[in-house]
Amino acid sequence: MCGVRVLVPVLLLVRVSAWGPGSPPGAAAELAAGTAHRAVPGSEKAASPRAPAARALSQTSAAGPCRHGLAAHLRRRAPRAARHRASAGGFPGRRLPAGARHLRDPRAAESSRLSGGSRSVSQMCVEKSLLFRSNTPYPTDTVPAPDGCVLFCVQLHDSKLNYYQQPQVIQESDFFKFSEKYGKHSFIAPSQVQPSFSPFYRAGDPILIYFGSSSVLSTLRQPVKMGSSGLCVDGNPAGFLDSKSTSCTRIFANLSKSCVTDPALDAASYYRDFYVLKVPVNDTIAQSMKIKVAAVAPPEAPQIRDNTCINVVSEVIYEIEFSGTHGIQSVSVWFKMSNISGNAGSALQQHFTLHFWTRTLSHTLPRSGNPGYITGAPLLITNRGAMQHMSILQSEGDGSCSQFLRHTLQFGRNVRSGCKLSLSPVLEESNCSYTQQKLYEAFQGMKRAEDLAITGSAHSTQAEDWITILIQNCSAQAVNCTSCCMIPLTLEIQILWTKVGLLSNPQAQILGARYLFQCHPLKFLSTSTVPLTTVVTFTDMTEWPEPPRGQPQVHWKLPFDIFFPFKVAVNLERSYRDDLAGYFFLILIICSILCC
């Protein structure tokens, strides 16, 4: 009974030590050896479980042929004679690795150290019938005891006499296996997979082009800015179905030379002399595979005139029609041109846009989400059925309001912009309503927004997808000054939105929008330029369900963290939970057996 009581916790201890993810397998073996020693009655106190030269792993039962069983023998002897015996008969068949033979032979060192013969080595001997694992590269010896037993002896408590595990012999066949097992990060690059051509383009695949004159296969490029300078990287490939715009800067040290020689400035280099491949093909390119890039109103080549480079490409827009797995059907390209003045170090920003479209979907504008708006996507508005993106006033470099460039709003981003508008051409008319009209136009753009799409996938023909934008203009604010001319100086665009649908997949939906013009009397304005400000505010009015928001749970009328330590334990030890439960039950069963 007593023995059983002792053994059960010991076995559990061994299992626990083997749980540790970082503990080497040797730890468990040592512990097993330790328990075996502890189980030995009699003089086992003298035996250390960490006998240095031979790490013991008991695998047999505690039965031996000798009369005194497992009693360990402590003996003193002159080592030289014993070693002589060992080299004669010792441990046969132990093959040494080639490297180990080149090591300093400890036999030589030890014999020189012990040549006087005066020092003896204290050794610990156990019966040979037990199985041991020894990690010494040299033959171990066994000593016959006077009573007919064969003893296996190790030196005690000398940590200097511990050895590394013997290295494995590497065959050619398992070289890769071992280099995989032991290899960590290194400069050896992982093997590159050769690009394979699929029978059709998939989203994100590079679009192949073919230069007929040189029979060279290449990819359609979309230059992009990179690094700390923001200069164009021309090698960036365009991805199939990846409709996006990029911009980057080109700097010219010698503009008069670059103007005529740099292909990036010449519109022809973006469509001439190459074909876009309908589907990716590897080998022979049939004529039907090649699609010519159609340039819409192809501009002339750039040229220098009066120290100014005229007709340079500032924007390239590719319109690519695709049809499922049938690949690309047609490609057209548009250009926007500009002029650069020829002083040294002049720079040009170029924009590159790829737009993919298909006949089956008649969206003129890309969706801003499906169905709910995606954060950062443009807001869709209509003006008499024509869909466009909502935009606000933007300022030029000198702070004046830009006539053409407007900032496109993005869903979810609060914006503030300001600029100065010169009223002098307008004021000559000296007509209040005309001035007001001009300012409203400046704020709202040429095409005034009437309806705003509720969702990002709104269809222009479906009325339920749209809400009317509420407009509150100056006429409502002229209360105390009927003769004044109230002109709008600030436009506040307020957009109320909410999340709808599943908690796990929320969809943003616009509930309402209002244009609120803040107005001031014209006579108080001291100068002929007026500062115009546009402020955009997105207000989230999402109504959350009752907490808890996750899975339905039992509602405890208790503080929320009353079971905190148990929750933490469950979360951390999820992987060990089965083990723990198993051992818990084992302990319970053992306890119940013992206590009955």
Added chain:
Amino acid sequence: MAVELFSHPALHTRYRAGLCSAAALALALLTLLTYVPPLFVAYRSHGFWRKQSSYLEQPTVRFRYELLLVATTGPSPGSFLAWSTFPAFNRLQGERLRVPLLSIREEDKNQDGKMDQFHFRLELPLQPTEHVVGVQLILLFSYQLYRMSTFVMQSMAFLQYFSPVPGSQLYMNGDLKLKQRQLLNYCGLDTRYNVSLVNGTSPFASDYDLTNIIAAYWDRNVTTVFSDPNPLWMAGRATDTPFIINATIHYPVEVILYQPGFWEVIKFAWIQYVSILLIFLWVFGRIKMFIFQNHVLTTTSVTPVLPVSPVLSYKQHQS
């Protein structure tokens, strides 16, 4: 199979002696030694009174939509552009005022009702001859803690970068960290620092001086700093493009130090005292038992009569 589960001494022996006897004195001394030294041990081993404690909380941070920007455009002292959300400051700038385009989004990533990230984008329009070589930007936030005491303050993130090369874009990404020079209270409402960092109503230029603003801010005992900004300065601006500041500020969970309240201090002191006292009680109990059982000090022992065992009681009467 029956095993012994529990046992208790059956005899309740009483020892009697005079009030001024050696035994009474020794008993008083032993009692004193039992109850007082644990207090000394607990106190002298430090940490008896809990002076400070900490907890984790994600602050409720909201951008106040107030900011102040100074962009340096050259080496000469007058070459800078400025803008702020304070009209008085803008009036003071005159020709150097340049209105940027601001785009801001606060994001609640884990949908717990508290903002986790702040995306900031500022496009400063520039003329072809102007180049930005440095940026100083103050963003103002309202910062609130609720778990222990309700702590409300207005705080700021200061972004600054200067470069020898004219830039096109500055990207920064970091945390808005709380800096405490003082423990917070464990309860109550703390609005000491819920005052505006920039006096937007003042017409005086000194109220908008960055030196004064920062000096006043760092006089506070509780502040926030924009830490580990990882600035990326991009050069190579095309002539017609604006200068862009792109910043992402995270609102991390903070470890907040606070002064524990009375009952929390008493609770932890009590735990320490009693755990040491238990050892002393056991040791001195043994000592007392030894002294009285072996009659080291003169006492009269009175053993109670056990009704279940008449033989035993008879024998004890005999003695």
